[in-house]
Amino acid sequence: MPAVRGDGMRGLAVFISDIRNCKSKEAEVKRINKELANIRSKFKGDKTLDGYQKKKYVCKLLFIFLLGHDIDFGHMEAVNLLSSNKYTEKQIGYLFISVLVNTNSDLIKLIVQSIKNDLGSRNPVHVNLALQCIANIGSKEMADAFGTDIPKLLVSGETMDVVKQSAALCLLRLFRTTQEIIPGGEWTSRIIHLLNDQHMGVVTAACSLIEALVKKNPDEYKGCVSLAVSRLSRIVTASYTDLQDYTYYFVPAPWLSVKLLRLLQHYPPPEDPGVRGRLNECLDTILNKAQEPPKSKKVQHSNAKNAVLFEAISIIIHSDSEPNLLVRACNQLGQFLSHRETNLRYLALETMCLLATSEFSHEAVKKHQETVINALKTERDVSVRQRAVDLLYAMCDRSNAEEIVQEMLNYLETADYSIREEMVLKVAILAEKYAQDYTWYVDVILNLIRIAGDYVSEEVWYRVIQIVVNREDVQGYAAKTVFEALQAPACHENMVKVGGYILGEFGNLIAGDSRSAPVVQFQLLHSKYHLCSAATRALLLTTYIKFINLFPEIKSQIQDVLKSNSNLRSSDAELQQRASEYLHLSVTTTTDVLATVLEEMPPFTEKESSILAVLKKKSGRMSAQEAQREARVQAREGNAAPAAEKAQNAQLKTKSPSNAAFPIPQLNNSTSADLLGLSTPPATQNNTQSNTGVLVDVLGDLYGGGGTNTHNGTSAPATISMSGATDNIKKFVCKNNGVLYENDIIQIGIKSEFRQNLGRVGVFYGNKTSMPLQQLVNCECVEDFNGLPDLSVSFTYGNVPQRLALHLPLSCNKFFEPTDMNGESFFARWKNLKAQKIFKATGPMENASIKTKLLGFGMQLLEGIDPNPENYVCAAIIHTRTQQIGCLLRLEPNRQAEMYRLTIRASKESTAQILADLLAEQF
């Protein structure tokens, strides 16, 4: 029955062999262009092309397209072919369109009518051509044009099976672009009942459609569960001869079984005990069949059988309710782990990953640990090894962490480049998560750097430093270990960074041993210096200045290095600056000062809290972002006091005690006392930067001279008035970033961002020569509130304590989410909700600036809603932890009177008043 006619197309053959004989790309392009010109002229010229010629030209165009050349003509000819009476012409027209016409093409409008005609044809072959075309294009226009025809075709009793099948998938395709296309009501049950259709092909196609519908609306289609179970049961328990053509290599309807099992995974185990029992029986039978000897040696037989088996296993894992089946599934997968078929080993590893997360089977999975580790070592296929890594990661717990981490480290040495980075992260996570002994953790991370240094991201080595700094018990061990690691002739730059940091902090702990005496440590680090990038060198310079503090005996040696031309005159500005500043610091300061400046780093904040330290306030009518913290930030204010030679260390303290403006009932409650967890210097990632910042300040006097100290001089004590700041804070109502406070000594900048009820405010402190010190305040809006949180900054300036009483620019409106709505719903809400304020304009009443302020305030500006175009209306929602407060605003400027009328309505009365007060001050 050869389906292909005994002919070929001579012109096509000649063309293809011409292309094949082309010696160069240019020649090929030339030949193709010639052919394109030929076809174009044929299409344009005489209209007498016969079907054969049309087909030949379209085939040529398809070939050219396949070679990667654009086809920009022939579309109209293809469209005309659709309405041909000849089937062959119609077919080739559809083919051309399916390959070359995309969803956005203008041609689609032209073909809709032809498709409609074919859909109505009596010949199923024509109908199918039309359905295929619709499914191929699948655009919204298609959905609009055929949204009623296709569902009818699908359920009509007169439709032939072939067409029904195509209609189901065509409908699915359109459903993906336009969800409304599926009619509800009685259609639901008619679609579900396709699962009972006689024709297995129809059931398979319907199953795909129903699965997509179930994803969108599981409740409406839950009737499909019992039908699917009974259909499955008929297939699984039938002997394979019953299904005739749908038996594939002795496996009864494997495709449909897989589809049905997939469909059932969208639902929890059936509640009806009968249905549930039947399903479990099916699963049982499938598991039993897996143990039977194969009916054929062909790989197709085992593939089909196992496709069903894996799907059965995943539904067992999905329901996670039948311990008996779970254990059987696990054992079955265990067998596959050592199967000779690579595909099965791959799938077994992948599926076991899911099993490892179930409490019933986690232990059972762990039994296979050895096999999995073995797979990691012996599998030849990187895809399989990758799955083995995933599974090891999933099955890891406290009991086996050490072994698994060790094996992963071993594998890392030879691992494929493509998966190294992911493995490094996995190892780092496991080591931290399950570390009982932190010396082990340190070893693991250092090994990671040693083995796969290039793949160790910054987060990983930052983290090991954080942990070492925070845990006194490992500091000595870490110093010793990095020292040893650095002795390797070639070590990774990341190792130098970690080594530099740790020795700079804790080198003294191992200095007693003559083998790691200070000078040895220094020489060891410095031997790597010239091989490193500028960033690492900068870090090492900081280590060196710390060494001067830790080991005064090697001061002169270090000073020589700092003095060397390659540093002091380095082309890198950062290195040059560090070298010269550190040099001066070591020359001019007393050891006491040096010791204070270079004091050991305070512990880092625990990771979680630095990511999201949520400020809470337990109760009270008002809520605010209350922080009581004492962040000690080593800093130094520029100072040209007479005692310049003993440059002084200053501390910039920020402190925000609760304030009377905030009635906080549980003031003494310890929970509100230290929630921010910010008892450390700034963000972890700029350790080195903050060090520089410190030192730049210290040296401000050496470079800047005495110019800066003028008025707020040394003798003036006490609190600096906050009058300078009040104006600025108002501006923050309508913006998030800017300078909060500035005087001759200090500048305080604010950068803040908000999302729903959470916010983060960065506070930058600095004088004009320095890099700012940064403090991050995380906050959450619990309820609506009035007023602003206090920010009290104290520091020493020229031996005189200074204190600033400021406010953090956190007002209620920061937690706005703009809301869009139309006029109708705006005024409907308007009637319900009110706070009104009439006030005089303080500035010019320009449209642009009013708009900017309203947008900055955080609300959605709704245009074209108010009948009076002069007026402004806005809408937004304030997110707080406990509730969401809808707010509407209307601002009516009266230009003659230079007055505004501001009306705010909110679902909570107090909020409306707060907002009105806040905003009124802005105009």
Added chain:
Amino acid sequence: MIKAILVFNNHGKPRLTKFYQYFNEEMQQQIIKETFQLVSKRDDNVCNFLEGGSLIGGADYKLIYRHYATLYFVFCVDSSESELGILDLIQVFVETLDKCFENVCELDLIFHVDKVHYILNELVMGGMVLETNMTEIITRIEDQNKLEKQEGPYNSASPSSLRAGLAAAPARAVSAVKSMNLPQQIKDIKLPDLPAAIKDLKF
């Protein structure tokens, strides 16, 4: 869902491409190139699944492929498809091609690209499996052939002249006239290796 079906030869020349999600022409060519690079460097006895390339959806997608003699058949699918099921589908596709062309080879795919598309349309529609029963598929292709025959032969090219046009191709490669007596059992097909002369030709 199947996102794309790609067939290319051992040198990466595309022989059939079908995308069920829209990509512009340039992107299509890049995807073919990337997929070829991913697939061709793998040994023959490793597993048939790998994570999708960066262009076609990254780790959420899998490439499931089979290598037959000179051709790679690659299906790019999302996680809702059964891997082994897709392998079966590739097998059904190839067996169907083999039945329709009798000992299908790369040249059949080149010269009968239309036919190959029609066969594929009977298997997959809009990215979903339409029919897996080979008998059923072949019946439908035969129905189409009957319609074609009724409309009468309009071609002027005879098999012999075709062969003349392709002087280098042995008769078997473009087996134009097929015997009516097909062996009944389905062979575990190995596509015939073409003589070296053909293999080295570039397309």
